[in-house]
Amino acid sequence: MSEDGTYYQRDRSWHPPAYTPQYKTSVLRAPQYPLLSLENTISEMTGPVFGHDKLGPLDNDLIRNYAKTGDPIGQRIIVYGRVLDENARPVPGALLEFWQANAGGRYRHRKESYLAALDPNFGGCGRTITDQEGHYRFRTIKPGAYPWPNGVNDWRPAHIHFSVFGHAFAQRLITQMYFEGDPMIWQCPIVSTIPDKEAIRQLIAALDRNNTIHMDALAYKFDIVLRGRRSTLFENRMEGN
Numbered sequence: 001m002s003e004d005g006t007y008y009q010r011d012r013s014w015h016p017p018a019y020t021p022q023y024k025t026s027v028l029r030a031p032q033y034p035l036l037s038l039e040n041t042i043s044e045m046t047g048p049v050f051g052h053d054k055l056g057p058l059d060n061d062l063i064r065n066y067a068k069t070g071d072p073i074g075q076r077i078i079v080y081g082r083v084l085d086e087n088a089r090p091v092p093g094a095l096l097e098f099w100q101a102n103a104g105g106r107y108r109h110r111k112e113s114y115l116a117a118l119d120p121n122f123g124g125c126g127r128t129i130t131d132q133e134g135h136y137r138f139r140t141i142k143p144g145a146y147p148w149p150n151g152v153n154d155w156r157p158a159h160i161h162f163s164v165f166g167h168a169f170a171q172r173l174i175t176q177m178y179f180e181g182d183p184m185i186w187q188c189p190i191v192s193t194i195p196d197k198e199a200i201r202q203l204i205a206a207l208d209r210n211n212t213i214h215m216d217a218l219a220y221k222f223d224i225v226l227r228g229r230r231s232t233l234f235e236n237r238m239e240g241n
């Protein structure tokens with residue numbers, strides 16, 4: 001939201017077109033008619049507000065928050081960064097939710113159809129709230145790549161889904177984070193709907209060797225920029241979503 005209380009318009013030159021047949025489900029999702037603009041209601045623009053008191057102590061620890069008999073299998077990682085506005089000012093109090101596949105690329109979900117094994121110690125969901133300087137941090141294991149029913153041999157690169165929730169229902173943004181150095185990013189039919197390589201690069205977390213934990217975890221840095229020329233690309237600002 002801008003300082004005068006109005007919402008920013010979507011930058012249509014930065015986002016993928018709605019109709020991208022290489023990503024099959026976009027064919028049915030793409031609007032068939034011109035879009036209508038609806039005014040936001042007061043309740044959509046004013047609440048609710050989340051506080052740290054709503055979160056459990058393990059909500060930002062995916063290594064421990066579902067563990068039954070021990071830690072999950074996989075490469076232990078820290079994911080951290082900041083939520084920033086278009087002027088690089090921190091966004092405090094933003095609720096971040098994240099979900100991901102396990103180290104084998106398998107989701108804990110009823111409709112999951114990939115053969116890879118479930119990990120009894122890994123749920124794959126977590127959340128946290130940004131601090132006064134917009135920082136967030138969570139611990140998890142690196143997700144695996146997985147195949148999906150699109151083309152005959154389409155795989156998603158390793159990724160973590162993010163939801164960013166501000167101070168109102170109309171302020172929810174959704175995106176995906178990828179991992180530096182993964183060659184599968186550039187073969188993904190979903191990623192390739194994004195026409196601008198710079199927009200893709202902003203979805204790739206940097207491997208940060210300065211913030212690893214000794215004999216424990218690698219670190220990846222992922223800043224989320226809400227608006228402006230360096231904005232993170234959010235899925236639900238695309239046409240038709």
Ligand SMILES: [Fe+2]
Pocket residue numbers: 101156159161
């Ligand atoms: Fe996914």
